[in-house]
Amino acid sequence: MTQPAVEVDGLVRRFGDFTAVDGVSLRVEPGELFGFLGPNGAGKTTTISILCTLLRPSGGTARVAGHDVVAARDAVRANIGLVFQEITLDDYLSAAENLRFHAVMYGLHRAEIDDRMRPLLEMVGLEERADQQVRFFSGGMKRRLEIARGLLHMPSVLFLDEPTIGLDPVTRTHIWDYVDELRGRERTTMFLTTHYMDEAERCDRIAIIDRGRIVAIDTPDALKASVGADTVTLSTADDDRAAAELASMLSVDPERRNGSLVLRVPDGEAFVPRVFDVLSVGVQSVNVRRPSLDDVFIKYTGRDLRDADAGLTEQFTGNAMVRAWRRN
């Protein structure tokens, strides 16, 4: 069996009384695109910070590319690329100068820097801008440059902490196109955090993390299958009566949500004609939906991802990394 790219066992990180990461264990195989899905403050950034040697764990162990993140900090650093949540480019340097600076710190030979830099810049669509100062770049361009930079020294694992946060939808799609292309070409293991469902869908496997614990870990398809049921949403002329009829004749228990009736049934498409057979009240609309990662999230955490986001105070909005650096 090959050595896992990332191996985490019982990881714990406390900040005073607050436990940000509470016993996380996981394995990421080489070449995998692994996603960490969870609301703000769930412990995603804290976990990534520990894996990148920026924070020390309070308990448990973590190995990246076979090296322990505490005992072999420099070996881990040499083997990872990192795209932070915030932009970490030097605005007054050009794109090429930013990359060159990075290449030097990671020990690339002079002759190799250009060979490696040019195709990467081309890949992220910035070859024309190589000599322009970064302060004239848009947010999306900066992100793309950072992704190129993260890959410049050929890391075995590239960590991306919310790589598309704060970007418009078109740019987000572009970034993802680049990520897909890069994966095809470089075969780098990627470990990313996100709180966007559509981004989680693209991962080979995802771990759903909530309040510092992993509540589910599998492929997106398997997770959705684990929810099992399709969701049928009905609005009728008289919801009370419809609910009673459905309960008595089809033995289902409709849930009231936002002025509609929501039913969870194994095969939604086959279920709808039966609804029309039994109901005596007029149906205004019907919607059948296959399970989504939203449903998966609700199933495992009992909450909607958006509610979970809104419910948390700003204090812990994934800023463990920032706070760690502030203290540095």
Place this chain on the structure above:
Amino acid sequence: MATIAVHHQGALARNLRTINMVWLRELIRLQRMPSRIISGIAQPLLFLLVLGTGLGSLVDRGTGGLDYRVYLFPGILAMSVITSSLFASVSIVWDREFGFLREMLVAPVSRTALVLGKAVGGGTVAVLQGIVLIVVAPFIGVDLTVGRVFALLGGLLLLAFALTSFGIVLASRMQRMESFQMVMALVMQPMIFLSGAVFPLRDLPGWLSALTKVNPATYGVDLCRRAALENSVPLTYGDWVVPVWLDIMVVLALGSVMLAVAVALFQKTD
């Protein structure tokens, strides 16, 4: 397109090249922010030409018979190096605010290399400003020989190294630009006023004289003044003239201790 294999360098080569790169970055940034260059040169010129000329008509005591502007010249040079060296570390606070510090700290290079690069970079900028100011010397009646220019540059370099390291120590714990500027002003002003850069240190009241003696910048200013001027008024303890080697030792000691502290402060994670 085929992926190009990368052969990573050993730690020593990587760290040495990192020092060079951090240094180069400071110079590139300076060159792209011309306002910094202008203000770094204009301020000492203003002191020298306006303040020096104006006060010169009042002050002629204790300068050893020298024209006040001539007396002031090495002091202002030292002052400009102290100011810009201490302020060079502002780049660390900037780097922290704009995230670039993180990019550097997560790299597999030693913190010593990063701190050294910053110290050498800040020092270079400070000395470059000093060189520009040396050009003014003949116009205010300072006679410099080639030997004196080199001695003066050596003094400025040493002073720049020490004060940049000190600045890095102060900046390493600063989170915000505002607090950095406040602390800098609090440190810098007494350091300059008590250094003999602007007024002679002889015949001062005892308490003030004591303060000037514990100020390490005093020895740097004395060093620069003795390097630049033929008939300078050297630093004394009573009747004992402080030797040049002691000046050098004090500044060197300040620099080495501060550099070590700066590296230690950057070593910490968490």
